[in-house]
Each structure stands twice: as structure tokens, then as C-alpha cells.
Amino acid sequence: MTAWPPGLLVSAPSSGTGKTTVMLGLLRALSEDGAIVQPFKSGPDYIDPAFHFAASGRSSFNLDTWAMDGTLLDAVAAHANGADICIGEGSMGLYDGVATKGLAGFGSSAETAARMGWPVVLVLDVGGQAQSAAATALGFASYRPDLPFAGVILNRVASPRHERLTRLGMEKAGLPVLGALPRRGDLTLPERHLGLIQAIEHPDLEAAITGYASFLREHVDLAALRGAARGGPAPAAGALPLPPAQRIALARDAAFSFTYPHILEAWRSAGANIVPFSPLADEPPDADADLVWLPGGYPELHAGRIAAAGAFLDGLRRHARTRPVHGECGGYMALGEALIDKDGTRHAMAGLLGLVTSYEKRKFHLGYRRAVLETEMPGVEAGTALRGHEFHYSTIIEQPDAPLARVTNADGEAVPETGSRRGHATGTFFHLISAEGAWQAS
Template sequence: MAEVPGLLVSAPSSGTGKTTVMLGLLRALAEEGLAVQPFKSGPDYIDPAFHRAASGRASFNLDGWAMGPHLWQAIAAQAAGADICVAEGSMGLYDGVATRGQQGFGSSAETARAMGWPVVLVLDVGGQAQSAAATALGFRQYMPDLPFAGVILNRVASPRHERLTRLGMERAGLPVLGVLPRRGDLTLPERHLGLIQAVEHPDLEAAIAGYAAFLREHVDLAALRTAAAGGPVPGAAPALPRPPAQRIALAQDAAFSFTYPHLLEGWRAAGAEVLPFSPLADEPPAAGADLVWLPGGYPELHAGRLAAADTFRAGLRRHAETKPIHGECGGYMALGAGLIDKGGTRHEMAGLLGLVTSYETRKFHLGYRRAVLRAPMPGFDAGAALRGHEFHYSTILEQPDPPLAEVADADGAPVAETGSRRGQVTGTFFHLISAEEPSAPRAQAQEEARIHTKVRL
């Protein structure tokens, strides 16, 4: 088993600047001639595209709640051939859910500990000086066996501010790996689901180059490389997820882009042919496709164009006459009868499901999901237990079709967004991450048996 040293970039909370640090670090290390393998800890389908743009290598998610050990090993093996791994945490370092999942609670700290990657803690020190060391020390000591590289101080206002903050870190015995002066231009554009998509950034390459130059000037890259550690790469890892069909027409544009990279990598590695098409360009899915897959994205921002895309919608309807279609979140909404936009205007969608959703009547839906299928969906039989994540603001107004699954949150509480099915068309509001591995807890296996019996009755 080879080893590729790595680091995990995290922070006490969201909004501290860890994504810009991550992108600058990826590019700066790549410019030093290193093959840099990026990862994302936790459920996120936006950041990996930015990572790829910065590093030149596909980025993959590692998720202790949603992934079993076999999938984890298969994803870790994607670091083969790299010189260093750099992972980005999600939310705060220790943030996770209350109930254990397939391997853990989904925190970035668990990912760092499992992979042996020392944590680089990005601290927003605005409005404080020596007190920042108390925060950092608490994060260092909360999980004593967590490997810890040091801190990067962000949004430092002046040389005096830096000197005082450094004094606190020295007293706490915490290495300072970098000091980033406050700059208002080092931010990425955002919208209601977080960052805009990488493909939408007006000048992503220039932004990443700027982040890299900023980090080279203010961060000790040599010290970071020295601190990198761990990173066992399995020599004969299990396979990534198998494709749900041989020829898959995949919607791919600014309205539909939220697909987890390990799924696409697994499909292609197993020999499936992925056939991209753009609904926004009024393109139909490939006529010879075995399956149409509509991922999540931002259909609510493009509802008028989708409603006017007659060729796209006609192609979906032709395909659904004989072959399956599946939609996730935004793709699910596009398969429905109607979508009401922010201004209250209803737009007709494909009409392959009876679903009517509203972005005008906004409600926040966020969290892990565990689904036990009541009927088959592409790639999975009825009774299969799936793990995923839901993140959107749309509200269901009508859902007349039979539910696709029984869905619960991370703590086992029932979730109303069950997905639905009609003929060979299925859809869910959760984004698929993985099928549950056989090592699932006994209580979950018993729950599956109960649901299977209910379905048969």
C-alpha cells in the first residue's frame, strides 16, 4: 500500500475563507510541479468543480456518514500517482450529525483522522487578536488524536494585528503557517445554494491565479509540504459504483450540473458511455441512450428557457415511452408538471411526473437522507437502501404520483420528500451518494426488512 501525504483545510465555521485558501493552495502547489489530488470532505457537488479547475485533477468527496468502507477505499485510491493530497472540509471542523452513519458522523475531523491528514485551520481573526489562539487551541484539543499542522490567519488588518495574534499562537504552541491580509476582492460569487457553479464564474482562471499568487506571498508553502502526512492509498481498491445503464444521456449545463464525481468516474471506469446534452440549448437526449439522467442544478433560475425548450421536452417524452428516466432535485423538478419561479410565474415542465414545485414559496431543505426504495429506480432494485443528501429551497405543491421510497433524515425521522414514480420515470429530491454497504447496523437491516414486507403486502 503506497502513501501519498496530505492535508485537510478546515475552519471553525463556514465563511472564514477556506475555499479561497484551498483553491490558491491547489494552484500554488501545482505550479511548483506537484501532482495535487484534491478531495472534499462531506456532501458538496459545487466545490469539486472549482478544485478541478485549480489543480487539473478531478476532485472526489469523502463522506463518513454516507459512504461505507469499500466506497471510501475506492475513492481514496484516486490519489494514486499524486505527490500530495489536499482536502477541503465542510462547515466547521467538527460539525456533523447526531446519529452515526456508515462509518461516522460526517465531520471533516473524522475524514482527517481516517486518512491521517493533518488539519490546516483557517481562522478569521477579524475583531480579535490573542483571543484567536484560545479558539485555535480549543479546536486542537477537542479531538486529541487528530493530526494538526497549524493555522493560517485570515483577514489580518495590520502589522500590529499580526504581531499580537502571533503572540497568542506562540503562547498556545500552535504553528502559524500563513498570515493573509484583509482583502475584499478575495471572495467567490454566491447564490442561494452557496457558491455559483465553476462554469458560471466570469473569469475563474484569473481568480484562481490571483488566489495562488496571494498564497505564495503570504503562506509558507514549504512548511505546509513538510507538515503533510498520512494518506494510505489502497493498492487494490474496490470498484467505484457501477453504472445504471450502458449508454447514459446526462443533462449537463448551467441548469443541471450537480452530480457527484465518484459516480461519473465509476460509470466511465466500468465502460459506460456518458452522452452529455444541454436542455438549456434545447437539445434532446441521444436517441440511442438506454437511460436519461437529469442531475440537480438551478432549473428555478432558468424555468422560462426550459419551458420553451420544446425539442428537449419532446425528446424526454419519446424516451420515456420505452426507456427509463431519472431526475435528482432540480432534474426531478424539471420532470414534473410545473415549476413556479421566484416571481410567482408558473412554467410548464416536461409533465412526465405530476410534481408541481414552487421557488416562490421558499422553504429550506438541508441534510443527509437515507432512502429505502419502494420501487426500482435505474441501477437499484426495490428494497435497496441508499444514502444521499438534500439541499434546496423549493416547496412541493402537488405530488400525485406514488412515492419512490421511504426517506428519513440522518437521525431516522421521516422526510416528506419521498420522490415519486410514474411508468419508467422516477425522481428524488435527494442527490445519490452511495448504496448502503452490507455492514449497515442491525437496526437498519431490521427496518429494511419491515419496509420490504410492507411493500410486498
């Protein structure tokens, strides 16, 4: 096998340590230096890849060892062809995953780094400590001896003295310090209930990313960091998911935007014609589409506009009389009878399913999902096992339709969000990532 582009995985001991800021600044700084940088995201995150694209100019893809088998992981990793360097962003803490093994692992960022041969860059929030930070870093570096470790970036450093003391600890532990970022309150991205706001909603994303890149140039040894990049053997030719139809009308705006990038790229690569439309702009789906696909997003923030979008809703209903419509999470909610917003106001939705959901009665739903289809859905036969991820706060008030699937969490425990079907309309609360041994092109 030939070598493929070297890479690094930017990770941290936990969420909230600043790794996304480091990731975006690093992507932009390396791109400004003339490198072709391929971004990746470890784990089931559908918001960060859009930020990665804005920073690097290259589409970012998820690598997920729980939901993807080796064949699909190889196919996704192959998007690095032609790049000079790969930069992956971890999720949660470096070793955080689930308790029960999935298709290729437990879903941790460490597994992604090991599979790709990428050394780990550990972003450490050193606020409130100095030499003691080295003990944390040393634990992460030695917890899995086979995992390559590039070094640490110290974040939220309070003063030159604080930096000096922290570096002394790292030196004693034998850990390279690749950079030290002073504490700055303006280096945060806006958030809402599902984490970061979407890239398209950021008031001045380009200026923010440019600022991150300048900050990293000033405080991180980019040459040393790039020199630490490594890579394993080139991935084998892999299989990507087949499109569920030839002509797909895809809802695409601030209310409907959460689809895993490898899914859309696979559909396009297989020759499907994807026709975007905006429900918020009251655009109906393409009248000649074979399938209408409503991704997840934030319909609860735009419920009034969706309910008033007569052209969109009428076009959706016309399509569903004879052809399939599928919704994921937010798209599923929009296919239902009604959506209740945070203030308790009930908004009529498309009514293609009997589903009624409430954001007023918030309940956190988070985790991997395995769904065995009770009936077919667009492009997938009954009996197929799908893998995906659920992440929302809405609660089901009514779900009178037949369940679409038997759905379990990562440990095989049943969950009540089974999805549903009525006529040509189907929907799920999980975001589709892969299928087990089916639905893939060779």
C-alpha cells in the first residue's frame, strides 16, 4: 500500500476546552500557507463540518467507528486524496465512547486517530493549574501506549509566569508543547441548545476564522505541528451509500440543514441529481423529484414561518400523494400534525404523519441508534439495520402511525422514538449514518 496524506487529530480531555477554535485556526492558517488541507470530524457531529469547510475551503467528513464499518470508513477517508495534510477534530474527550462495540469500535476519537495513524494534539485548558496540567497530559499520552501523541497546546494561559510554570511540568513529563494560547474571552463561537450555531447563521464567520488563524500563528509553532503529522497506509477502496432515488428534492436552509456530508457526497457521486429548496423561503419541492428529503435542523425556532409557508406545504402534500417523502429529526417534526414551540404555541405542520412534538416540554435525547426497519423507507428494504445518531430536545406528544423500525441505543436497549410511516411519508428522529451490509455501492 502507498502512504496517504499525513494527519493530526485535535482532541482534548473533555468538551469545552477550545479544540474547535484551535481546529478552525489551524485549518485556515495552513490553507493560507498554501497547503491543501482535508478536514475530518471524529464522531456523529453534523454542525462542525460546515465550520471546517468555511475554514479550509474543502468539504469535511465524519469518521465514526461505532456507526461505520471498515469499508465505509475507508471510503470516507479516501476523500483525503490530493490533500497535503489531514486535520481531524475529536468529539468530547479523547477516549470517550460508548460501552458496547459497534461496527468498527466504540466511537472514540482515539480509535479514529489510531485507525488513521494520526498523532494526537491534545488541547489542554490549563486555567487554575500549572505543573499539574502535565499529570493530566501524561495520563492521556500513556493511557493507550499504541496511540501516537504529537504534543499539547496549552489553552487559556493567564500570564507569562503561568506559561513558564506549565511548560516546566510538560518538560518534566517529556511532552512537547506545540503552543500556548493566552486567555481571551472573544475566542468563542456562539452556541444554542444543540451546541454551536450553524455556520450559515454566524454573523461574521469569515472575520472570526481569520482571527483564529492569526491567533494561532502568534502562539503556536505551526512548523513543529505540521512536522508532527503522520499517516498510515492509504485506505482501501470503499463503498459509499447508494442514493435512495435519482432526483432528490432536498430541503436546505437554516431550519433544515443537518445531513452527514458523506451521505450527500455519495448520492452525488452515484449520479443522483440533488435539487435544493428552502421551506423558509416558501419554496415548494421540485415537482419532478422522485423523492423529497427533509433533513434535521431547527424547525422549533422557525415553526411560525414553516406553518405559514403555504407553497412549501402544499407542494409537499402534492408530492406525497404519489411519491415518497422522508424526514429526519427536524424534518420528521415538520412532516407531523403539529409542533409546539418553547412558548407553548401550537403550529400546524404538513400533516403527512400524525406526529405531534413539543419543544415546550424539553427532554434531552442523545445517543447512537440502531434501527431495524419494520417496513421499507426510501431506498432501503424492510429488515435492513440502519445506524445513526439522535440529538434533540423535543418530546413526542402523539405518534398514532405505525412504527417505522425497532430502535435501540448503543447498548441494545429499546428507545421509544421508533419513527413512523403513513402512506408515502416516513420519518425518524435519528440522523442516518450507515446501513449494515446493505445500501452501499461496491
